[in-house]
Amino acid sequence: MPDMSLNNVPLDWVRAFERAGRTGSFTAAAKECNVTQASISQRISNLEKRIGSRLFVRDARGVTLSVEGEAWLPYVTAAFRSLDESYEELFGIQRDKITISASASVNELWLSPRLRNWQSKHSAQIVLSTMVLQAEDNFLDTTIRVQYGIGEGRNHHKVPLFAEQISPVVAPELMAGHGSWLELPRLALSGPRLGWHEWARHTGDPITPVPKLRFDSFSAALSAALSGAGVLLASLPLCTPLLDQGKLIRVSEHMLEPQESYWMIANKDGLTKSEWSNVTNCFLDT
Numbered sequence: 001m002p003d004m005s006l007n008n009v010p011l012d013w014v015r016a017f018e019r020a021g022r023t024g025s026f027t028a029a030a031k032e033c034n035v036t037q038a039s040i041s042q043r044i045s046n047l048e049k050r051i052g053s054r055l056f057v058r059d060a061r062g063v064t065l066s067v068e069g070e071a072w073l074p075y076v077t078a079a080f081r082s083l084d085e086s087y088e089e090l091f092g093i094q095r096d097k098i099t100i101s102a103s104a105s106v107n108e109l110w111l112s113p114r115l116r117n118w119q120s121k122h123s124a125q126i127v128l129s130t131m132v133l134q135a136e137d138n139f140l141d142t143t144i145r146v147q148y149g150i151g152e153g154r155n156h157h158k159v160p161l162f163a164e165q166i167s168p169v170v171a172p173e174l175m176a177g178h179g180s181w182l183e184l185p186r187l188a189l190s191g192p193r194l195g196w197h198e199w200a201r202h203t204g205d206p207i208t209p210v211p212k213l214r215f216d217s218f219s220a221a222l223s224a225a226l227s228g229a230g231v232l233l234a235s236l237p238l239c240t241p242l243l244d245q246g247k248l249i250r251v252s253e254h255m256l257e258p259q260e261s262y263w264m265i266a267n268k269d270g271l272t273k274s275e276w277s278n279v280t281n282c283f284l285d286t
Helices: 011-023 026-033 037-051 067-091 104-114 196-203 218-226 237-244 273-283
Strands: 056-059 062-065 097-102 125-130 144-149 156-160 166-170 186-189 213-215 231-235 261-267
Touching: 011 026, 011 037, 011 067, 026 037, 062 067, 097 104, 097 273, 104 125, 104 218, 104 237, 104 273, 156 273, 166 237, 186 218, 213 218, 218 231, 218 237, 231 237, 261 273
Parallel strands: 097 125, 097 144, 186 213, 186 231
Antiparallel strands: 056 062, 144 261, 156 261, 166 231
């Protein structure tokens, strides 16, 4: 008579079932477990004998979950996920230093202003590192990186810092005496963010005057806009404090809302879930 409890059932038998069920293949499960396909098959067979039910239907085309196997798999997957997460939180490596690599603009305009309460709440040291190039070598000592895009990457913690919104801004004194901001000089910014050509296609505004000043960082372009050098097509979330203080004003009701934004990304193997939560709670736009 089969044993109707899980007492004395080896954990690797159940894990073999979960991985084979999740991947749909004994071969793929063997690769995840770093064992042979025959070993996975044997473990699952032993489990089926112990519980007295077939978990997989085997035929010439491969294996598929049985009705019982399909019903049990979500519970087993959830149990292993909970076990892995609790193990990580209790026994995983707790970092005493978290290095965040981001552009100078993001460090200055977004991350640094949100660090004021970190020291009183957390013991880990935060190191803000300026990202100069996108080469992998620059990320060797990085715990978290912030990069512009759509947040691609597998086996990563990832979350956008904010929803990107782009619109032209200008210093109020430059706007004084002009009937339209379209008469003012424009500032150009190199990089992945949408520019004046995309703005013109979206709004129908003329692309002229052609910008005579171009910058390779948003913070430098923002400084020029503050000085009255011209109109900047700006990331509104990054210059919200300046808009609130009246040091810059928006000059158009139109706004670009691209899919791309700044994403915080970290390898799941390098940061525990609680550490990731602490960092994102500090820096996200909540």
